[in-house]
Amino acid sequence: MIRLQNVYKEYTGKPALIDVNLHIGLGEFAFLTGPSGAGKSTLMRLLYREETPNKGIVTIGGVNITRLSPRQVPLLRRRLGIVFQDFKLLPKQSVFDNVAYVLRALGVDEKDVKRRVSSALAIVGLEEEQLELPENLSGGEQQRVGIARAIVNGPPVLLADEPTGNLDPQTSMEIVQLLERISQRGTTVLISTHDVPIVNAMRKRVISLKQGQVVSDVDSGVYEIETTR
Ligand SMILES: Nc1ncnc2c1ncn2[C@@H]1O[C@H](COP(=O)(O)OP(=O)(O)OP(=O)(O)O)[C@@H](O)[C@H]1O
Ligand SMILES: [Mg+2]
Structure with a gap:
């Protein structure tokens, strides 16, 4: 349902996403995690065509959205649900x-x-x-x-960039559980978050970004905690 192929995105010469390859299937539920500045919001913005990549292809439901004309962008957005932190x-x-x-x-x-x-x-x-x-x-x-x-x-796809960023832990968990129920109805759901307890409790697919690259992608995962050892 969501596919990124060799996606590279930079802002005025500074890379934000480097050679990202990703596939999220129909009805899948996945977290996108990573430290601040890792590129989570950039990846989300590519999916709803707020930004376009410098290189590579982004497809949603088989449609290459990097090639849409301005007139076609509203048609794409109609097929996406977008949830914001604020x-x-x-x-x-x-x-x-x-x-x-x-x-x-x-x-x-x-x-x-x-x-x-x-x-x-x-x-x-x-x-x-x-x-x-x-x-x-x-x-x-x-x-x-x-x-x-x-x-x-x-919409077949629901994107949520830090949907629990302004909420307390209990409420955050309820919101993520609600998003999971929505995915069970057949919607593909991608949630970016740094909320370690939630990611660890849900045991869902976890895609981790670091400095613009996918550094791990696991099913039933837990949040990657950096250790100095
Ligand atoms: N509009 C922009 N103009 C210039 N640089 C940007 C822009 N948006 C993001 N960046 C840079 O791109 C990189 C990735 O940022 P992005 O916002 O995607 O990270 P993030 O993982 O969402 O971080 P956070 O957890 O803080 O929301 C960072 O280095 C950031 O400074
Ligand atoms: Mg962000």
């Missing part, structure tokens, strides 16, 4: 309207909007909060709204 909710709009936003922008019939938003809010457990403003919700609840918004259009 939630990026519209502060003056209700939970319902935040989740409905993309569907309405696509001109979806209001009856279908209602049905699909209700279904997404049920998955994240926020049916009761649909008329609230984001500011009246906890951080974990706000992130659930972000997840509902990401899945409302039924």
Whole structure:
């Protein structure tokens, strides 16, 4: 579902990703870990075409997204759910309207909007909060709204860059478990994180980046802890 082939990305001469090769299959759940500056966000931004690589190929669902025209980028984004560390909710709009936003922008019939938003809010457990403003919700609840918004259009791929970066450990675990439930419904999920306890508890695939390179990639893995010994 997600494939990177010999991907190289630099920012003004400084490499951020070096010869990255990666394949994440349909419905797979994987963590992307590594120290600050390792290239996690850069890799995510290549997947949602916020950036393009200097060399190599990125494909999503068999489509080479490095070659998309500007007009085709919104079509790609419709097939991706993206979850952000800082939630990026519209502060003056209700939970319902935040989740409905993309569907309405696509001109979806209001009856279908209602049905699909209700279904997404049920998955994240926020049916009761649909008329609230984001500011009246906890951080974990706000992130659930972000997840509902990401899945409302039924994307085959869900990308989350540090989705628990602003949350306490208990809430972080709940959010990651929610993302795992979503992957069990057939969505390919990639989560970047430095949260060692969560990665170790989940026993999922762990792809580790260091200085722009994939240094390990293991199934049912644990976070690579650097030792000086
Ligand atoms: N827009 C940019 N312009 C210039 N350099 C950048 C840009 N974005 C990232 N970099 C550099 O690319 C490298 C990889 O950064 P990236 O943000 O991908 O790392 P990260 O693994 O997400 O780190 P963090 O854990 O701190 O979020 C770093 O050296 C960073 O300074
Ligand atoms: Mg980052």
